[in-house]
Amino acid sequence: MRQFVTVLSNHPIAKGAMEMKVSVENSVIAPGTFFHVKTSELLRRPLSVANVEGDVVTFLYKIIGKGTQDLAERRPGDVLDVLGPLGNGFPLEQTGKRVVLVGGGIGVPPLYYTRRRLADRGIETVAILGFDTKESVFYEEAFCALGETIITTVDGSYGEAGFVTGPLARIEADVLFSCGPEPMLKAVAASHIEERYVSIENRMGCGIGACFACVCEAPGGYVKVCSDGPVFRAEEVTL
Amino acid sequence: MRLHVSLPGLQLKNPIMPASGCFGFGEEFAKLYDLSMLGGIMIKAATGESRFGNATPRVAETAEGMLNAIGLQNPGAKAIVSDKLPFLSTFDTEIIANVAGSTPEEYVYVAETMSADPTVKALELNISCPNVKCGGMQFGTDPVMAAELTRLVKAASSKPVYVKLSPNVTSITNMAKAVEAAGADGITMINTLVGMRIDVTTGTPILANRIGGLSGPAIKPVAIRMVYEVAQVVDIPIIGMGGVRTVDDVLEFIYAGASAVAVGTANFENPYVCQEIIEALPHRLDELGIDHILDVRGKAYEQIVSRT
Incomplete structure (x- = not known):
């Protein structure tokens, strides 16, 4: 569960997005799961898995506060204390179905690894990726190599202008996988796609289901984002 | 045996236990290490009925600390007895059940229910939770109310009762003396200090x-200061807690007068922390020339007394 992983690279790849690659001991990692990463701060930071190649795991993150600033200062050769992989990811058993992947900003990364694993299974996918502006777009080529990819920017400086919900309205698909800011998840959870999954982000304590800090409201109570999720069926949570 | 500690109701193979609310009911941590190595486990607070707890955000980080306002989310005493204790009973460690409520009647009901289970070896009376609207800390900041509740719960419980003190009081020693006089078998201290953080981009508190x-x-x-003061005015044992994350933190609490030590927030930072402390204790005792860990209990004030 706990691993001490070595940083291989760590640099900005777009406005507001850092990419870090680390080498791990155990690379059996389901798409949509996360690692709980120790930084200079007391509590760990949950980082989703953007990619796995051999024993190399890629994380994409945004510098928000002291913890992520500390991560941004790590250099190749530095060792990180991580717990994981944690949580439950996207269900990959979608044979014969068409999956639409909808990501927003720093919620895009887990959908890249998910799309790769769906492609391995021969499952047809279409991706809609929303960003603030042209400079914040990342992984466009990588996504395009795996199938149809639609980029949107809020300010219209690149791709389609507006939010991901614009192109989503005209997409025909059986299943939706989504990760991104809460207003976006709320919108896609109410979309016309029959089977909808959302990956939720929250402030976490332990990351393993013991502290009840990261709960999300659900019909009839709460669910724990870290251990019941972070991926839920849209009906399982109240967004 | 140099780590063994005997307290009312509790035979601790070592004086280390996870603190209530920081370890759930052990299920998650049992996947990481053998819980039987722990001296004990203070399980998450039980209330009369299930509680959903507070809205989120429930945690906010601070300099070398964290604020939490979970709000006693738990499945209720009956469900804990039927669904959680059977699993905990499979480990060779002492289970201490944290008892909470909004009214004296609720505390009594929870104390009866939890203490009746053979897996539970002692109760921790939670009169110090700052995150609930009714009950909790209001019972723990008035010595008269604290004493009355201690008496009621003592009468209702078939197991020893440890009272968990709030640090949010003017005189911690008055609180300790009041619950001791009311029949408490021990004291656990300290619960959290009430605090707040504000998001400067919105101007509003971070916690919901x-x-x-x-x-x-x-x-x-x-916590060390309060244990140090209380240990000198009561005869009942103290389980100390508050910011413990290393073996030397444990020894500080013992020197201050605690007989055992609970580890809370550090379990989030490092889920293996209790295991690591327990494994490190014998080596550290060797280095410091200490035979049994309780040989230094209260030495911090005893040495000052003997110097004067």
């Missing part, structure tokens, strides 16, 4: 509950 309980290394000096 607005205020929360501060824990972590930031509060350790406060």
Whole structure:
């Protein structure tokens, strides 16, 4: 569960997005799961898995506060204390179905690894990726190599202008996988796609289901984002 | 046997236990290491009925600490007895059940229910949770109310009762003396300090509950001072807690007068922390020339007394 992983690279790849690659001991990692990463701060930071190649795991993150600033200062050769992989990811058993992947900003990364694993299974996918502006777009080529990819920017400086919900309205698909800011998840959870999954982000304590800090409201109570999720069926949570 | 500690109701193979609310009911941590190595486990607070707890955000980080306002989310005493204790009973460790409520009647019901289970070896009376609207800390900041509740719960419980003190009081020693006089078998201390953080981009408190309980290394000096003061005015044992994350933190609490030590927030930072402390203790005792860990209990004030 706990691993001490070595940083291989760590640099900005777009406005507001850092990419870090680390080498791990155990690379059996389901798409949509996360690692709980120790930084200079007391509590760990949950980082989703953007990619796995051999024993190399890629994380994409945004510098928000002291913890992520500390991560941004790590250099190749530095060792990180991580717990994981944690949580439950996207269900990959979608044979014969068409999956639409909808990501927003720093919620895009887990959908890249998910799309790769769906492609391995021969499952047809279409991706809609929303960003603030042209400079914040990342992984466009990588996504395009795996199938149809639609980029949107809020300010219209690149791709389609507006939010991901614009192109989503005209997409025909059986299943939706989504990760991104809460207003976006709320919108896609109410979309016309029959089977909808959302990956939720929250402030976490332990990351393993013991502290009840990261709960999300659900019909009839709460669910724990870290251990019941972070991926839920849209009906399982109240967004 | 140099780590063995005997307390009312509890035979601890070592004086280390996870603190209530920081370890759930053990299920998650049991996947990481053998819980039988722990001296004991203080399980998450039980209330009469299930509680959903507070809205989120429920945690906010601070310098060397964290604020939490979970709000006693738990499945209720009956469900804990039927669904959680059977699993805990499979481990060779002492289970201490944390008892909470909004009214004296609720505390009594929870104390009866939890203490009746053979897996539970002692109760921890929670009169110090700062994150609930009714009950909790209001019972723990008035010595008369604290004493009355201690009496009621003692009468209702078939197991020894440890009272968990709030640091949010003017005189911690008055609180300790009041619960001792009311029949408490021991004291656990300290619960969290009430605090707040504000998001300067919105101007509003970060926690949905607005205020929360501060824990972590930031509060350790406060906890040490309070244990040090209380240990000198009561004859019942103290289980100390507040910011423990290393073996030396444990020894500080013992020197201050605690007989055992609970580890809270550090379990989030490092889920293996209790295991690591227990494994490190014998080596550290060797280095410091200490035979049994309780040989130094209260030495911090005894040495000062003998010097004067």
